[in-house]
Amino acid sequence: MTRTVSKDGTLSRRQFVAGASVFALSMMTGCAPTAASPSEARMTPGTYSASANGLFGPYTIEVDVSEDAILDVRVVDTHESQYLGQRAQSTIAENVVKHQSLEVDSITGATMTTSTMKDAIRDALTQAGASKKMFDEDATTPAPANVAGDIEDFNPDIIVVGAGITGLTAALTAADRGAKVLILDHNKHFGGSTMYSGGYCAAAGGDTLPSYGYETDPDEFFAWFMDGDETTFRPELSYVAAYNSGPALDMLTKYGAKWIEGGPIGEDVGAHANAASTENATKDVDYFAAYVISHEQRGLSIFEDTAPSIQEFVEKGQMAYLLNTKATELIVNAEGQVTGVRVENGAEYEAPATILSCGGYCANDEMLSKLYARWARSGSASSIGNMFDAAVKVGAVLHDMDFCRTDGGTLPVLEGNGQAVMREIKYKTPGLVWLNTDGVRFWKEGSKVDRAYFDTERNTVYCVANKALLESDDLLYYGNYATYVTDSGNEELERLAEEGKVVFKGDTVEEAAEKAGLDPKVVAEQIERYNGFCKAGVDEDFGKEADALIALEEGPFYIFETIPNIKNTYGGLVIDDGARVLDAQNRPIVGLYAAGETAGNYNIVRPTASYYGGNLHRGCTFGYTAAMSAAKDFGL
Structure with missing residues (x-):
């Protein structure tokens, strides 16, 4: 593997170590809450309110205090999102009380909410008479000091570009097969667009769904996918989407993902247009698939749940990850085989197989401006489309890039x-x-x-x-x-x-x-x-x-x-039923695989097949498929 070298010529571990901080998310352990020091100024007991401007509008909090302690923090009125913003508000409030400090962990993906909540609580405490030094003890969770193994000595079998649900599943599947895996992501944390979701994941078959009382049938799931105009999707990919979905969900479950009951998916239930998860919890309907929900009803918790397994693989020397690291090019040998990745700072990382799972292009203004005169974005800001051109340069073909x-x-x-x-x-x-x-x-x-x-x-x-x-x-x-x-x-x-x-x-x-x-x-x-x-x-x-x-x-x-x-973006790289990237002659480009939005998630099933948990289903299923194919192709 080519070394990452700093300006003074020595190995740089800054980006490598920075990646470990993802595993500190929501693990806010620290000392038990204690009252402020007797030497600090006393507060006037009571309830104090303060307001702040959140992402979507103003909100109001109330803080109950005694003379020397924060007793409670409540959000009494808010316009923040339920999945992320309001959960961030609740987490910050809980941990400020728990640690008796405003210096608590920020919430990944909710930076603005974290900042404004702390400011509002500080405002209320100031009204109560708290000094600036009260409640300022550092209660943040330190990132792990290091990760096992040195990046210059780590020789991966598989490189996974992208650390969302697709990349996470691919990495865990490859490691489960015994492969050594290097994960690269241009973000400073794992999660991709999934971290902003509700954590719904659909599947059929496997062992996880029966544990929640769902008896599903991949045959019928596949038949449902096929019930439409076959010119709008790829039947062979629909087959994979049906039959590999259960094993993919099982892989996430095996390595720590925790779920709660969701609902069935059938002809008349489980579609966005006519179903609600709480109303579909009963099984007294005809169905062929089902969806479960991440136990905290947010996509981010899937990554928190699986973090210990990732870290265990790292400590065993079987996995490494580099965050804040943007892949830009693919390395190709004289035979046209992809043998690795070059990143923005010029460093090169080599492996027999590379899986592209780095999302679509909904945050790439240059690409979108060719399609739209006006647009806003609710998709992930991490979907920058950074590897489409790189793949095309080595012979890959794009499909359905005309609109989103x-x-x-x-x-x-x-x-x-x-x-x-x-x-x-x-x-x-x-x-x-x-x-x-x-x-x-x-x-x-x-x-x-x-x-x-x-x-x-x-x-x-x-x-x-x-x-x-x-x-x-x-x-x-x-x-x-x-x-x-x-x-x-x-x-x-x-x-x-x-x-x-x-x-x-x-x-x-x-x-x-x-x-x-x-x-x-x-x-x-x-x-x-x-x-x-x-x-x-x-x-x-x-x-x-x-x-x-x-x-x-x-x-x-x-x-x-x-x-x-x-x-999301409809188009992406053309792949076969093993998630191998194809060239213009429909031949696999040796060493290159793609999954999730990078492979054009939405050509997998007919466009009218809208169902709860579809995005995570297609992402994790094809991440699993890509890793299984890479392991098979290279005898891992």
């Missing part, structure tokens, strides 16, 4: 492309009317959303509603839908309407249209025509279902300017 998996309804409250989704409307709400930039209805609302936003001019859709529709449902989210935090009183919606930049309100539809910069006459004619379809019960233009034909007759009217937000 998107949600609609994003209000562009922040200027510029690629911004985080700060506000989103329920753009599939029955009764909403979609207009293009000409003010003309152009689509069956709620259908094929990614294509609707991709095809329309400037990727902009104007959604029309009225007061009655707003009163029938909470239409606005803080952040995107995955935060599960809505503007229940429409206060934020009305504020945005008063601001008049992305939400436009008028007593008449013409007035709202004029404020939105649309032709008032054209918009009024479109709404009148649509209302006629509602009365007749038949949408003659686009075939919208009768129960979704809700007339917009009485004002006030609201027009929302919306753009797409990029969640």
Whole structure:
């Protein structure tokens, strides 16, 4: 292996050691809580409140104190996301009380929430009379001092590029087979986009699902995948997705992943459109697959749970990982075989097999700008598409790179492309009317959303509603839908309407249209025509279902300017059923494998097969498959 050398010519271990800090996540052990020193100034006992601006809006906390101790910290009002932001708030609050210190571990992936929570708690303590030195004892968890083995002496059998769910499963599977594994990731922590998810993972077969009472059938799972237009997906990959899913889930379970019961997946259950996990916990339905949920209902805990196993492999000298290390090129020998990876600082790492599991390109503005005029992003900022060009240079082929998996309804409250989704409307709400930039209805609302936003001019859709529709449902989210935090009183919606930049309100539809910069006459004619379809019960233009034909007759009217937000990328490297990367002649490129979004997750099953736990299912299943193939191909 080529050495990583620092400026003074000696081996640099900084990046290597930095990787160990991922395993300190949420392991906040430390001394038992003690009261402040008697020499410190006393506080006035009571309850104190403070406010802070979080990622998606302001929130308020309350802190109970005695003369010399923090008794409780509560979040009383918040707009932060349920999966990550609110959990971070709760964790910080719990550990400040536990350790009687504000110097507690930050939460990976929730840096802003961590910082603002500490500031708000400090504000409340200051109100109580605490001095600056009170509650400042360091209670952070130190990263492990080192990892076993020296990187210059570590000669891996397999290099895994990317440390999300796909890379994690690949690494554990390869190590389980006895291979020596080097993991590279450009982030400073493990997790990739999975750490922001709810931790749902689907499968069929294997040993894990039966332990939760699910008797599944990979044959039927495969048949369900195949029930569609085969020109839109790869049947041989659907087969792998069905039959390797159980063993892949078992691999994560074997090395520490903890789950709770999720629900079944069948013809009428388990699909996003008609299922809720808590309601599908019973088995009294016909199903062929099932999903489980990470025990803390967040993707990050999968990495926390498996961290001890990773560390054990490291200490045994069978695994190493380099974080803050961006792979940029593939190394090829004279026979055209991939023999390793070159990283951004020029260092080279060699191995017989390289698995690319480094995500898609939803955070690569250069690539996206070739496809979209306007977009926001709710996908992972770590999906930078850094290895697509590298793979193409060694002969790989890309597929389905023409557009991305998107949600609609994003209000562009922040200027510029690629911004985080700060506000989103329920753009599939029955009764909403979609207009293009000409003010003309152009689509069956709620259908094929990614294509609707991709095809329309400037990727902009104007959604029309009225007061009655707003009163029938909470239409606005803080952040995107995955935060599960809505503007229940429409206060934020009305504020945005008063601001008049992305939400436009008028007593008449013409007035709202004029404020939105649309032709008032054209918009009024479109709404009148649509209302006629509602009365007749038949949408003659686009075939919208009768129960979704809700007339917009009485004002006030609201027009929302919306753009797409990029969640995942459809396209990627062409692979075979063993996750081997193929060239233009459909021949495997020896030594190169790809899985997860890097291999175009969404060509694996028919596009209409939407089901709970699908992303993690496809990621871990093909990470497992790639590692098994590499081990077989090289006799590991």
